[in-house]
Amino acid sequence: MSLKKGSVAAHVVMGLMAIYFLLPFWWLLVAATKDNQGLFDSASLWFSDFHLIDNLKALFSQDNGVYLTWVRNSAFYAVVSGVGSTVVAALAGYAFAKLRFPGRNALFSLLLGLIMVPATALVLPTYLLMSQANLVDTIWAVILPSLLNPFGVYLLRVYVHDSIPEEMLEAARIDGAGELRVFTSVALPAMKPALVTVLLFGIVASWNNFFLPLVMLSDDQLYPLTVGLRSWYMSAIMGNGGAATFSVIVTGALMAIVPLIAAFLMLQRYWRGGLTIGAVK
Amino acid sequence: MTEVQTPPAAAPAAAGPSAAPGTRRSAKVKEAATGWLFALPFTILLIAFLLLPMGYAFKISLYRSTLLEGEVFAFFDNYQQAFSDPLVREGVVRVLIFGLVQTPVMIGIALVAALLIDATTSRFSRFFRLAAFVPYAVPVVIGTLMWGFLYSDSIGPLSGLGIDFVSGDTVLASLGNITTWQWAGYNMIVLYAALQGLPRETYESARIDGASEVQIALRIKTPMISSALILATLFTIMGTLQFFTEPLILQPLNPGAITQHYTPNVYAYNQAFSFQQYNYSAAISFLLGAVVFIGSYIFLFATRKRSALR
Numbered sequence: 001m002s003l004k005k006g007s008v009a010a011h012v013v014m015g016l017m018a019i020y021f022l023l024p025f026w027w028l029l030v031a032a033t034k035d036n037q038g039l040f041d042s043a044s045l046w047f048s049d050f051h052l053i054d055n056l057k058a059l060f061s062q063d064n065g066v067y068l069t070w071v072r073n074s075a076f077y078a079v080v081s082g083v084g085s086t087v088v089a090a091l092a093g094y095a096f097a098k099l100r101f102p103g104r105n106a107l108f109s110l111l112l113g114l115i116m117v118p119a120t121a122l123v124l125p126t127y128l129l130m131s132q133a134n135l136v137d138t139i140w141a142v143i144l145p146s147l148l149n150p151f152g153v154y155l156l157r158v159y160v161h162d163s164i165p166e167e168m169l170e171a172a173r174i175d176g177a178g179e180l181r182v183f184t185s186v187a188l189p190a191m192k193p194a195l196v197t198v199l200l201f202g203i204v205a206s207w208n209n210f211f212l213p214l215v216m217l218s219d220d221q222l223y224p225l226t227v228g229l230r231s232w233y234m235s236a237i238m239g240n241g242g243a244a245t246f247s248v249i250v251t252g253a254l255m256a257i258v259p260l261i262a263a264f265l266m267l268q269r270y271w272r273g274g275l276t277i278g279a280v281k
Numbered sequence: 282m283t284e285v286q287t288p289p290a291a292a293p294a295a296a297g298p299s300a301a302p303g304t305r306r307s308a309k310v311k312e313a314a315t316g317w318l319f320a321l322p323f324t325i326l327l328i329a330f331l332l333l334p335m336g337y338a339f340k341i342s343l344y345r346s347t348l349l350e351g352e353v354f355a356f357f358d359n360y361q362q363a364f365s366d367p368l369v370r371e372g373v374v375r376v377l378i379f380g381l382v383q384t385p386v387m388i389g390i391a392l393v394a395a396l397l398i399d400a401t402t403s404r405f406s407r408f409f410r411l412a413a414f415v416p417y418a419v420p421v422v423i424g425t426l427m428w429g430f431l432y433s434d435s436i437g438p439l440s441g442l443g444i445d446f447v448s449g450d451t452v453l454a455s456l457g458n459i460t461t462w463q464w465a466g467y468n469m470i471v472l473y474a475a476l477q478g479l480p481r482e483t484y485e486s487a488r489i490d491g492a493s494e495v496q497i498a499l500r501i502k503t504p505m506i507s508s509a510l511i512l513a514t515l516f517t518i519m520g521t522l523q524f525f526t527e528p529l530i531l532q533p534l535n536p537g538a539i540t541q542h543y544t545p546n547v548y549a550y551n552q553a554f555s556f557q558q559y560n561y562s563a564a565i566s567f568l569l570g571a572v573v574f575i576g577s578y579i580f581l582f583a584t585r586k587r588s589a590l591r
Binding site: 010013014044101104107110116120121125126127129179253260261 | 308309311312313314315316317319320322323324326327329330331332333334335337338341390393394397398400401403405406408409411412413415416418419420421422423424426427428429430431435436437438440462465466519523525526530533534546549550553554559562563566567569570573574577578
């Protein structure tokens, strides 16, 4: 290689950037092994006395073990919203791409027109409507709005349109399959890579969701992790009595991202697939 | 199950062009019915959770709630108030400054990182690609909490620097750092995917002509992914206009610096949930939504490149 020098420089730059991106994780990992006093007293980027087990015990017993409830809630909201929105998007995406029905083009244009409406602008009116329907502070207030994923419908429509040839569906119809059968046994298997991507993004979007549950929920037994950890953080900063200590919150933050990072590393192929479909096409 | 209705014997006959017109018409009707049935759940959700809230926000933004008469129709009074409200203006100016500084910095880092992983093939380069992307897998709330601790002058590793990261002068930059950390890797992957799609021959010939790797990266590769760059910039600006979660989480660290009207979204949130000014809050939300919405489309049509919306 004639470009050895350039390559060394490139690796130095990448090395510095990697430190920037990873240092916060290192700090979190180290901090989660210290007791609250150790957080204040010891050097923050290296281990001192090992208290991770104590911290975990404190984390899971804080406020009668509400942390585990939050984990369960987050998982429940994420799976139900993720699967639900993917099913809805698969049906609609397929219909837009392959089935001729009156109003199809109008409806799809409407979707394209509304895809850029920012979700944050809808949270307040959705809250007010939900409160008229007496659904505020229930799981439905978080799940129902998350079932709508216009971008997922758009992605699946493009995918079905480009990758499932008309002849394939026609052949199944000639063999006597009804429309539902054509969809479930011919189209769905062919849509699998795109479905996985839409599902993953749906699950992650819901797991990360903050604004919607923050506004909709006031019962801390219904909180997802994001809203719950923020409430602990608020109390700790304000110095409220009985509030979770920093060491508990730090451990809670670590526990919340470990499964995410594991899942992310295992499923990277789909992540990148999804980003590429979404942004470059 | 719908498939039962098709008589098996008729199937081979329907294949030819000589199929009875009646069968064909009923097939068309069936296709249309299936189409509607399939699109129905999405349509209901679109109406219930997009069109209806949008319409409702617009409607209540035209009303005022008064002590004596209850809800009173007020035309565009709330909008007029929003335009002349110095607190709204302050938030708007702040997110604009934030967007103008943070967006180029973040997209710049993402571009450099993308060009680097595109030009190198070592194992470290593959490791770096993952390292830069991991922050994106962290929920914004938790990423912000982490940085809140890192900025802390009592337990953070940066306390030795003697900088107050959440003072009135520094907190906007500190927030910018959080969003840069969280989103640079995501944009790097988007730009990297665009780079991977380029035809390699173009810069092979430049290389033979004696162009350096840096020249190739800046003069050939970067212009060729301009549409991906424009899209990434657009989505980032739209995101910064809606800035909400990060300032809300860091607020207790310094409520004097991160005010209740720090960004337009924080202001709208506080108007609604701290002061019960739903009508005014709806007007601000609606305005912000309209700006983001119209801005996106103007941007997409003005650039007219191959874009996400074909």
